Amino acid sequence: MKQKKLDLMALASIPLIMTLANSMLIxxxxxxxxxxxxxxxxxxxxxxxxxxxxxxFIPIAGYLSDRFxxxxxxxxxxxxxxxxxxxxxxxxxxxxxxVYMVILIGRLIQxxxxxxxxxxxxxxxGDMFDSKEEVSSSLGMIETSNTFxxxxxxxxxxxxxxxxxxxxxxxIPVISVISLIAVIFLVKVPKPKNKATQTVKQFITSLKxxxxxxxxxxxxxxxxxxxxxxxLFGFLYYLSSILEDHYNIKGIWKGLLIAIxxxxxxxxxxxxxxxxGENKARMKWxxxxxxxxxxxSMLVCGLVNxxxxxxxxxxxxxxxxxxxxxxxxxDALITEGTDKxxxxxxTSLYSSMRFIGVAAGPLIASAxxxxxxxxxYIFAGGSILCFFLSIFMxxxxxxxxxx
Numbered sequence: 001m002k003q004k005k006l007d008l009m010a011l012a013s014i015p016l017i018m019t020l021a022n023s024m025l026i027x028x029x030x031x032x033x034x035x036x037x038x039x040x041x042x043x044x045x046x047x048x049x050x051x052x053x054x055x056x057f058i059p060i061a062g063y064l065s066d067r068f069x070x071x072x073x074x075x076x077x078x079x080x081x082x083x084x085x086x087x088x089x090x091x092x093x094x095x096x097x098x099v100y101m102v103i104l105i106g107r108l109i110q111x112x113x114x115x116x117x118x119x120x121x122x123x124x125x126g127d128m129f130d131s132k133e134e135v136s137s138s139l140g141m142i143e144t145s146n147t148f149x150x151x152x153x154x155x156x157x158x159x160x161x162x163x164x165x166x167x168x169x170x171x172i173p174v175i176s177v178i179s180l181i182a183v184i185f186l187v188k189v190p191k192p193k194n195k196a197t198q199t200v201k202q203f204i205t206s207l208k209x210x211x212x213x214x215x216x217x218x219x220x221x222x223x224x225x226x227x228x229x230x231x232l233f234g235f236l237y238y239l240s241s242i243l244e245d246h247y248n249i250k251g252i253w254k255g256l257l258i259a260i261x262x263x264x265x266x267x268x269x270x271x272x273x274x275x276x277g278e279n280k281a282r283m284k285w286x287x288x289x290x291x292x293x294x295x296x297s298m299l300v301c302g303l304v305n306x307x308x309x310x311x312x313x314x315x316x317x318x319x320x321x322x323x324x325x326x327x328x329x330x331d332a333l334i335t336e337g338t339d340k341x342x343x344x345x346x347t348s349l350y351s352s353m354r355f356i357g358v359a360a361g362p363l364i365a366s367a368x369x370x371x372x373x374x375x376x377y378i379f380a381g382g383s384i385l386c387f388f389l390s391i392f393m394x395x396x397x398x399x400x401x402x403x
Contacts (some may be wrong), residue, residue, distance in 0.1 A: 002129060008138055010179075010186035011121050012145035012390070014074065017179040018118045020150030021085065021110065021172045022050055022358070024157030026236050027255050027360075028168050030244045034099045035165045042078075044237060049104055050111040050360035051376040057115035063341040067241040067330065070124040071189045073254055077116025080383030083313040084109030093260045102170065103125075110172070117179075118146070118349030126335040128190060136332045140273010143328040144292030151259050154240075158255030214217055218346065221334050221354040221395035224287070224326070227382040229357030230364075231294065232323055234379060235316060237362040247309055260309050261320035268324025276329055277310035278336070283329040288327030288390045295383030302376030333394070335354025 025032075025046060033043040065073040088106025092099055125138045144166065160167040167369040211218065215268045239258055242250040268290075276282045297319035301312065330350075 004188075005130065006186045007188055008125075008141060008169075011125065011200050012142055012184040013179040013182050014078070014121050015118045015142055015146035016149040017175045018081070018114050020156065020175060021081065021114070022047060022153075023150050024153035024160070024168050026362075027154045027158045027240050027258055028161045029237070030241060031161055031165050033239045039364070040102055040241070040366040040369065042100070042329060042394075044362040046103060046107055047237070047362045048177055048359045050107045050114065051355045052117075053108050053111035054115040054355045055359065057112050057353065058119045058348045058352040059328065059345060061116040061120060062345040062351075065120045065123065066345055069189065070171055071183065071187055074120050074124070074183055074187075075180065077113045078122070078176055078183065079113065081113030081117060082108050082173040082176035082180065083311075084111070084113055085169070085176055089166065089170035089173060092108050092169050092284070100273045105269075106169075113176075119348045120353070122331055122347045124189070125263075126343055127232040132336055135336060136276050136283075136328075137273055138279055139331045139335060140269060140276070143271060143331055144165035144270040147262065147269045147327075151237060152209040154258035154262070155252065155255035158250075158252050162251055162352075176400070190302040197392065206208070217374055217394050218334070219224045221330050221391045222350055224291070224386045224389060225330050225350055225387050226290075226353035226357040228294070228323055228326055230385050231379045232265075232321075232362045233297065233358050233361030234365040235283055235298075235319070235361075236377070237365040238369065238372070238375060239312075239316065240370075241365075246307075249380045255307075257309075257313060264317045264320030265327075268321045269328050272325050272328045273332075276332060280333060280336070283333045284390065284394045286388065287326045287333075287394065290322040290327075290329070290388045290389055291327070293322030295322075295387055296378055297322065298376050298379040298383055300381055304371065309344070 015290065025316065029043040029046065032038075033040060036043075061073055061077065084106045086106070087109055089271070091102030091106060095102055120141065120155050121142055125142060129135045129138060132234055145338045157168045160171060240259075243254045243257060272286055276286055297315040304311070306312075334350050335343065336346055364378070365375060368378075
């Protein structure tokens, strides 16, 4: 693992950059809403369209990565993401008419690129290391990089917006190119022992066989991952909106407050990646405990009708801790439980489900901003469903990685 430190750092830059490209816009959405004269629902689409288009392209990127190599697909994905960011950034800067539509078009292109970037990192890490303990630890670092991006993104986004409202959009293609250069020059992919020669038909048949054999626990991880991301991005959008509308907190202070629950995810992800190792039973119970914390925090926020910001941030911090326990464990379970030949596609299906959550969270939260109790009950209900699914459907003793 020490020999591949630079490779891992370059790969870790991808979730960091992709997260910045999305999450740093969350605290800026209320400002964009005013500048562009759009509704809360329309502003939420700036996040949703990025994630929604990724849902459809992630499985395609996963299949192509299995066929033609992970690094190549990542390079293409990052390049497309940079182009999309350029369209949105320049459109917001230079145009006077149809600015909102141009931003959405750029975000759509960005989402297509993102489909070939972060989701491919997970199976690539699985390919790079032989030791299951190294895989788990490395995936913990990747998830930590992802969540660290979420921690700093509201602060960075708020700071950039103080200069001008569209600066966060301008920065996205720049940071995408930085990650692209790091991947090109630092990531050295191990040569496959047997080059894939399957036809599309053979591959689909093989994939159906994997899903038939391992479907019960794979589908469970897909669902849990999607619901967790739905809750995360839903409460981030909610928090960003109420900090400005109810508490009149803007700028850097707003970014710092949003970063508090996100820092819990980052720290918990890092620790979880170090602890779970190759112990699949431990992965399961970290997931269960994390979901239990998330369910508790969301339920309490729904039941206790208080305007205390300290109370709200504290329980969101607790929920963030739960998310940080669950996500790296789910990543490790799905990576180590699938054969290398289908790993890219299986993990991409999992990433698609996560992106469904990312797309739905801000959309639902924007529609229920005036019904916050109902919103938190929906989050709590989703968490409770995930809790029982994780206990009864994830059975690590029956999961044997064959790659």
